[in-house]
Amino acid sequence: MEKLIEKVTNILGSNNYKITSQRKDILKVLIKNKERHFSAEELYEEVKKINPDVGLATIYRNLEIFSELGITHQLDFDGNFKKYELSLERHHHHLICKNCGKIIEFNDDVLEDFEKDLEKHYNFKIVDHQIKFYGICQDCKNEDE
Amino acid sequence: MEKLIEKVTNILGSNNYKITSQRKDILKVLIKNKERHFSAEELYEEVKKINPDVGLATIYRNLEIFSELGITHQLDFDGNFKKYELSLERHHHHLICKNCGKIIEFNDDVLEDFEKDLEKHYNFKIVDHQIKFYGICQDCKNEDE
């Protein structure tokens, strides 16, 4: 945890962003909840528990910066708003249930070869991807029976 | 074109939706522009050329219905708003340039086997997917030189 905070604040510093207490608070929440997908509002609620004076605009401004620097990932599940997650190790992808909204995550490397082919074919440098499968999850399938 | 309109209005009818002139106008525009990704607003502008009295709310309400029935696909490129496209034949996927915003489409079947594995592993019935690769396109790479 400490290591990670340090790593990330280094990224901020070396890009000439100041290490403010708000930024550290936001990062603490993100790191403590690696697995979670936060909307800006949800993250705001969590950060307020540490620092009640933080403003929602600060959350938005920093999520923007963090995503540019590759610290967070922006996820577009819904179209009406964004979600964010810490992007640490490998990317993972999502199975989204159209019925209950549950999100199952998975990792896979099958896509790597595929990506390389695409890059060659279109002369396109891929730096990120978002893979989403929509369907009906186990629980909802069982309910229908 | 006529065939397609007929096919789609049949889908509407058999789901107890009325075949209104507005719905037909929206479908005409979508079918005439199969390759295009429309925001609700953009589609609204096009439909107004055929029927100047149409309302934006009608566009939204019907895009919702069309997507539920599988007539259109919802695309979340941006997170702040949705785009829509007619979903006819095979799905296609997108390469999105982070610099200029250009969208390149491609088809591929590599993913089909992968999907089958996922379905088994998670007991999850996949009905749709959205695959997006973000990066830098050929033109923008050349500009940097």
Place this chain on the structure above:
DNA sequence: ATCGATGCAAACCTTTTGCATGCAG
């Protein structure tokens, strides 16, 4: 004739922005 569909305007929700103040470097 009925009830779903429409147009309009207002409401809503998420995100962005302007401005005065605060604080990291």
Place this chain on the structure above:
DNA sequence: CTGCATGCAAAAGGTTTGCATCGAT
């Protein structure tokens, strides 16, 4: 000290909703 970062409130942008009217069945 300087200029970036912040908090607040207002504005903006996209989408949804309430209501009276219209029109497909």
